[in-house]
Amino acid sequence: MYPNFLLKQAKLHPSGRALSFQQKEWTFEQLKEESLHFARKLKALDLSNKDRVAILSSSSDRLVIGIHALWQLGCEIVLLNERLTAAELQYQYVDSEATILLTSTEYKKTLSVPSIYTWEEIDQKEEIHFTMEPYWDDSRTLSIMYTSGTTGSPKGVRQTVRNHATNALSSNAQLGIQESESWLCSMPIYHISGLSILIRSVLLGLEVRLYDKFQLKEIVGDITSGRVTRMSVVSTTLQRIVHYMEENSLVPSSNFRGMLAGGGPIPKDYLERSTMLQLPVVQTYGMTETCSQTATLESKDAIRKIGSAGKALLLADIRIEGATKSGEPGEICITGDHVTNGYIGKYATIPSQQDGWLHTGDIGYLDEEGFLYVLDRRSDLIISGGENIYPAEVESVLLSYPGILDAGVIGIPHEKWGEVPKAFLVVAHSVELNEIETFCKSTLASYKIPKEWSIVNELPRNGAGKLLRRELRT
């Protein structure tokens, strides 16, 4: 059992800063009041406990208040990625069996799903009173996020109260959050790296300083002025911040306690430059299935253990499948109460764990001190500007194009985005790459569309016919 997160924090720190967005600020009491107000309007849609509600929205105060409102009603939220195409969104919406879709006016025009409402349409509803739950069961699902994993087809991952709370408390055991801290969130909230900031906020009483996009100058201003004490970054955003601070001879405020850097490895160069700037960087390894962080490398080990994602957090554990001693690589497996208990929709009957362990598909090893090194991402995952791209998904789209006989997709280095996808095609006759790109645009988010193409005679496959993507990289 856990307390209703927002209600509890509003009791503990009613006048503590909970949220700031653009020129506005909310205390926990105000955030609670506005969330309850909006929840009473949502109630007019006849939403019940455990109803699923899909949300498609960029980061805004409306989104944060909407999420908290839905949780007050007992709903499960399905967070949709803004960068998906209409077809991809349609698939997730249908698979999730969501009752309604909440979104902004811009999206309403382009999407054709039933029961779609804008925030403003909800504002027009009459308020209907409901009784709040002061406590939440461990097993209640708070959020669902789609991830592809090894299958290539998106799976809706359930994130429960205990998953989220375990992650936040375990993270706090390492980070030691103090009262009145502020966490800058320029990550999309439809990613677990963003949503987990909201969760830490209501469990640990810290402010979320929310940005709807990566506004470099303002963000660096927050870091140098001490307006914020923490921030989540991916490799790309860290690089931009470091570069800007170097160019302008800026240093972080002494209040600034650290960058939580996830979404793939951080190049050594960025870490060294961060150290020069006295900008503490804490590297982390996590995923949707573990409600964010599983392992985290403390700032003090950043250089000594360069390339490592750190040790498993207090309430998490990692083992390497098949490894008999430290240093030996194998599949990274994770256990702990932060690990999802399963999926919804099409994959509802597929267990997410084997004997209590999540098999990530990622390859890595633990050194003799227990530091994790990730060697290869699951299913040759490509991480481009913090977004996950599963080659199997892109390949499957390419193979549906007439004249493409075989397709293999890998990530190639890219200065700005870290990686971008590159496609290797076996074709029956000459094809127009422009037309393939146009075809892709109709079904794939733009960041998933290959940026380089190569026509080959055949693809490397093993005896069982399995594509050997690693060989494409050499």
Add this chain to the structure above:
Amino acid sequence: MYPNFLLKQAKLHPSGRALSFQQKEWTFEQLKEESLHFARKLKALDLSNKDRVAILSSSSDRLVIGIHALWQLGCEIVLLNERLTAAELQYQYVDSEATILLTSTEYKKTLSVPSIYTWEEIDQKEEIHFTMEPYWDDSRTLSIMYTSGTTGSPKGVRQTVRNHATNALSSNAQLGIQESESWLCSMPIYHISGLSILIRSVLLGLEVRLYDKFQLKEIVGDITSGRVTRMSVVSTTLQRIVHYMEENSLVPSSNFRGMLAGGGPIPKDYLERSTMLQLPVVQTYGMTETCSQTATLESKDAIRKIGSAGKALLLADIRIEGATKSGEPGEICITGDHVTNGYIGKYATIPSQQDGWLHTGDIGYLDEEGFLYVLDRRSDLIISGGENIYPAEVESVLLSYPGILDAGVIGIPHEKWGEVPKAFLVVAHSVELNEIETFCKSTLASYKIPKEWSIVNELPRNGAGKLLRRELRT
């Protein structure tokens, strides 16, 4: 599921300071190694998972290592209060169905229970290998402590893995423990205020700086030098520290982050003097049944909310039975995963909760901001130098003395101990108070023996015959 506390911390911070006692220090790796070493010797006694082992010991490195060793073996420890008489100890040992009793040489001579071993006797055993459990179930009982509550007869309270972990993590959400902190423990470990410091240590990676008695000068030295960052106190010990610092014009180190003050209300005078000394004091309300803290008053509210024990911690909640609005007094009821699920022995079948709430028997109210004020301790509990005295237990002993027809016991103020017990007796014929005292000494710990006596014609009782102890106080 939680990690094996000590093993996990030894993995996270192997070279972090775990324990210091007298001139010796242990890192988490050393504490783990010594605990495992001792566990393998204990294993020679044929101890199995879930066996109960009673411990009677003053604070020492042996005690800490012994506790961790028993937990590695899967045992449930029964912590006996050193200040009890042989008869009281005998009762608890038998009621707990402990397999063995571990103690020091001094106690072995005076106690006549079967299967009693000293630490040194265990040292002589051969080591027997066993397999450690890397994870602990939520419901596993780690410790048992006896408390009397409203019944007057001691009840063994079960404290599970989840109870302890919830308390420590919930406490951390407020205290924001940082790496390399050190918590001074001069509380007996057989009290939850002491044991909970050991638990916080292995969950949050902080050092326990252990004292076997309250050594005023050394303790103040630790506070002023910055050797420790936290300390648990009761009213009496706080007063002595404050007085000593005033007399010697001492101030705490800027590293010192706070006193956690429990075991009854702290007089306003002490709080004001602490503020003058810049000694942060955090008042708390907790008990054996809640694995220590349930509510805690932050330092910043110490003067504004004087007399309050603060708000319910993150993972705890408090309601006042029968109160319809804030400010109205009633019985304090507590919920949360830190609350015991039940008792052992004689009271094993008595539920500890009603509809998920622990009814404490304490009387109090919540103000409009949710701050708890404790008006009257359960069953007119007397707190003397941090030890709980239940009037019913003392009365029951007095009534067994020939010639005592009725007896009522209350607490009266005492400069050094906060409170001491006073007895009101109705006697059939003249009695010798000296003889009654001698009689008490054979069955009651000395701190429980009344320090004042009054012979009266009758005791105030209500219509149902219930003793009205409050009237004795007027």
